[in-house]
Amino acid sequence: MALVSAWGLASLCFATSGYAYAGDIVILKSSEQLFYTQAVEGFQSSVPRQTSLKEVVVDSADVDPRALGRRVRASNPDLVFAVGLKAALLAKVELPDSPVVFCLVLNPEVHGLPADNMVGIVTRLSPEAQLTAIRKLVPAASRIGLLYGDPRIDSFVTDAQKQAARMGLDLAVAQVAGPRDVPDRARGLIASIDLLWLIQDPTVISEESLAFLLQTSMDAAIPVFGFSSATAQQGALGALFVDPRRIGEQAGRLARDLLKSQRNRSRLLVPPDRPELAVNLNTAEYLESPVDQAVVRTASVLFGGPGATAQHRNR
Structure with missing residues (x-):
């Protein structure tokens, strides 16, 4: 005081x-x-x-x-x-x-x-901004999985479903009752999608569950799109985030x-003036999912690839 x-x-x-x-x-x-x-x-x-x-x-x-x-x-x-x-x-x-x-x-x-x-x-970035980034990062992904549990983001999920439909994407939503429900729901979802989209949701995302979701998706050769540069650093193919x-x-x-x-x-x-994109080039190589160089050039943060482990750009 x-x-x-x-x-x-x-x-x-x-x-x-x-x-x-x-x-x-x-x-x-x-x-x-x-x-x-x-x-x-x-x-x-x-x-x-x-x-x-x-x-x-x-x-x-x-x-x-x-x-x-x-x-x-x-x-x-x-x-x-x-x-x-x-x-x-x-x-x-x-x-x-x-x-x-x-x-x-x-x-x-x-x-x-x-x-x-x-x-x-x-x-929280809009569904349109995130889905647009997903489409640029993984153009072949037409069925996108979204896992959520927090009822406070019901409106965000509804907006995401509408935006996905407008973009010609199939958004598969799996709702969890609580943190213990995450593994089973995630396994079922990952088996039927082209990409897993993670959003900020305290019911779904914890340090333990994030590691599980990333590893399970990697084992299934399914790319993950996250919500922070840290999720990309941990293994997500990409993430749109605010600095x-x-x-x-x-x-x-x-x-x-x-x-x-x-x-x-x-x-x-x-809305934030300038959302930023992080891309993990090591994950792209592992999944055999090359990222278009035009997208790489727009990324603010790159993990892996030639040079340093993390390259910060457009700063």
């Missing part, structure tokens, strides 16, 4: 592109997780240098959320940047009159986000726009 109690946020005004606006921003970070820190770094690099930034970790033993909310309100910041679910919920409950930009919240609608004073950047640092940069641009226009009401969810 020493960091919070030491706040003496002075009003700082400056001009950008003909607009004069105040620049006191409070950053609420859910925890010290690396991806939250990376988002904050991206945000800091994207706002004007004159901006006054104060950062607080919400999930800390010496921070009381209500007391923190009172202190932030008293400091009267021009904008709040909330990173992660705990930070976004604190901002929703305690800071209803401050403009808020939030990010890295999965399924925000389930938690009543965004509120009227918020703009949020979506973390937290780039999400932070996008949040910084949104913050600039909000401060310039001085709009206090938003209630918007916006």
Whole structure:
């Protein structure tokens, strides 16, 4: 709380592109997780240098959320940047009159986000974006398997089914009742598909189940399309993902726009500016499923192939 109690946020005004606006921003970070820190770094690099930034970790033993909310309100910041679910919920409950930009919240609608004073950047990529990437990566895959169990993503699955039909793809959906149901349902699904599509679903995805799904698919010579560069590194053929640092940069641009226009009401969810593709060339070689070089050139992260184990591109 020493960091919070030491706040003496002075009003700082400056001009950008003909607009004069105040620049006191409070950053609420859910925890010290690396991806939250990376988002904050991206945000800091994207706002004007004159901006006054104060950062607080919400999930800390010496921070009381209500007391923190009172202190932030008293400091009267021009904008709040909330990173992660705990930070976004604190901002929703305690800071209803401050403009808020939030990010890295999965399924925000389930938690009543965004509120009227918020703009949020979506973390889960749309079915259209993911299915388009799948088709480019594995053009021969016409029957795609999707395993899910979390009822909070029912609408995503429904949208995915509609999008697959529009694209002429057959989406086979298998719903699990719980984590123990994953192995049997996965084996049955993998036996009848051309590609397994993994999405962020806590009912299906854990460290143990992910290893099982990747190995079982590999044994059946079925490629896997994942949701993070880590899933590609572990053996998925590819993954479409959002880079937290780039999400932070996008949040910084949104913050600039909000401060310039001085709009206090938003209630918007916006897609990430630039989803990124990771491809595992070793997996492609093992599965004898060569990836088109045009797709390889668009990938931000390559695992395997000539040179280093992981090549980071388009950074």
